Amino acid sequence: MRSPSIVPGFAVDVYLVLDDFGPLGRAYREADEDASDRQTVIRNLKKGEYNNPVRIVAFNTAEGWSRDVTAEIAHEIDRSGEELSPGLRDFVNYYLEHA
Template sequence: MRESPSIVPVMDQDVYLVLDDFGAMGCAWRETNVEDTGLEAVIEDLLEGQYSNPVRIIRFNLAEGWVRDVSEEIAQKLSQRCADRGGELPYSLHQLVEQAARR
């Protein structure tokens, strides 16, 4: 029997994915290019408003076999980045940052 190729890419890097809340339509893990799944790319996308209402961010590494919820860590980085730039936190990120502060 012939084996099908795996649909899971072989990558030895940390990947960040964002769970976005679309209200009545529900939540979905947002589709993104592989090049845009690094920490800095995800932070910039969040700050630029690429996500409507992010509720969770995960980080995983397939080669090492682990996954972690890094929502709190990212929320802190977002708040610090805005403070460093002297800007306001985008409205779309308020819920994420508030949830992280409550934990």
């Protein structure tokens, strides 16, 4: 039997980015409620809002699921055809090769 979530049901998909801060370690970046949707996270990745993105996780507490969407996001960014920063290009290429 599943135990109830301590997080109230939030009926939207939320995306969090795990960022690597080098010697300081890795952390999921704080996310604004209005800025944790898929398109905003992709836009922020393209704008360089993350130092060194490592993983992207999506979850929906109302539906009770979470999953790693890193490869999906990398493919979506690649398909956009936009010019990417060297760091984001490395991130995308890694997940294109390892997905």
